Amino acid sequence: MSTGKIVLLIFGIIFLLASVGLLLSGGALVWANSALTDSEGFFTTKACQLERDSYAIVTVPADIDLEAGWHWGWRWDWSNFVTFKVEGSNNDPSKQIFIGIAEESDVKDYLSGVEYDEITEWSIHPYRVEYEHHLGSSVPTAPISQTFWTESAHGAGTQTLKWEPEIGNWVLVLMNDDGSAGVDLSGSVGVKVSWLFGVAIGFLIGGIVALITGILMVYFAVRRS
16 A cells, blocks of 8 residues: 555544544534423523522622633624523412512612622532522612613513623522512523534534545545556
């Protein structure tokens, strides 16, 4: 076998190995996108119970800088490609739930002097929630009367909030919709990655192309003149 055919055979094998990786990755993403998502395409956690005696449960601020890019100036805004969903219901049938997302500064002003709990750590497996308790003596006004919420949902039964990330420092707030103390909620969090299926198809197409190319390379390398 000539040197040229040996080189062609080596590259053919490399292409075949690459095709296996691409096809497996694409197939796994297609499976995950169909089997692990709900009817709306969200990857969703199991329902978790959050119960505190204070007026509100909030998350630590999320500092989002979607336009941060590479050093050479390339920038990409992911806000149109990722959507978050929060679903929840009030375990107290006499109360209704409120779910809201707002800028950190607005939430701090709203809960200034109010007793509330901040989630500092949350894990699903095993399920564990740790809080930092903030003392206060003031009674908050009903959250549904506020206008600073970027997105919010409230009412009886299961309520759903959907939000596309934006630049800023954001806080998720869970309360009773009348602003009363004693928050007892069940909720879940989900995320939808709209470009995931496209990436999976790209991997599959790339895998097929690499497979055909590798087969042709190996064929021409081993065939006799």
